[in-house]
Amino acid sequence: MLELSEISHWFDDQTEANAVVSHISLSLRAGKSLSLMGSSGSGKSTLLQIAAGLEPPKQGSVVLAGKPIYQLNDSALSQLRRNQLGFVFQQFNLIPGLSVADNILFQVRLNKQAHDAAWLQHLLNALELTELQHRQPQQLSGGQQQRVAIARALAHRPAILFADEPTGNLNDSLSHGVMQLLSDLVSEANTSLLMVTHSHEMAKYTDQVLHLHEGHLHASA
């Protein structure tokens, strides 16, 4: 469960009067998915970063898995992020020098979780990465790197997955495949998904769509 209450945020070169996001409240239950849409600069990525514990808001609170995350100390917050959250951001941040498979399993190993070979195989197949698993990130196209980032985000079966344009570099058929996988995971594993997208087609895979306009939230028309 993710709960945002009265979130407002502005950056240091801005003022409250032109806040990037303003008085936003929303909640996302376990196993549910939500798309954030809105024009460029409307505050979607900022709100996602705030919800994911990566940018403390100027006002308001974020409760994640029962914990008010910005009241946790750094080590408790990073532990919560490592164990319970998954991220797919526009920068893939794959580790050069590690194979695709090792990149995908990096967080599982960091968390000292048991390695679930069947789940890894399922992710590799679904994301069409099986034949690429021994390559290194620098030997992959942008779209292939994006699929590795998606597999890595799901490998530890997070409670909540945060995704910023998860299909941004993929062709139409792979985009639909990836969204189908994400929505299957949400229902199978009771994982929640908070996603930013520009695509109405991709947003249809989520249970709810909210629109941001100049930092304010509107329910889908």
Ligand SMILES: Nc1ncnc2c1ncn2[C@@H]1O[C@H](COP(=O)(O)OP(=O)(O)OP(=O)(O)O)[C@@H](O)[C@H]1O
């Ligand atoms: N670190 C920062 N410092 C100052 N301003 C920022 C910072 N990050 C974002 N902004 C500003 O906040 C506003 C919202 O940015 P944000 O990235 O959240 O928008 P977005 O809706 O995700 O846009 P896009 O669809 O283009 O990715 C923009 O005007 C942007 O310039």
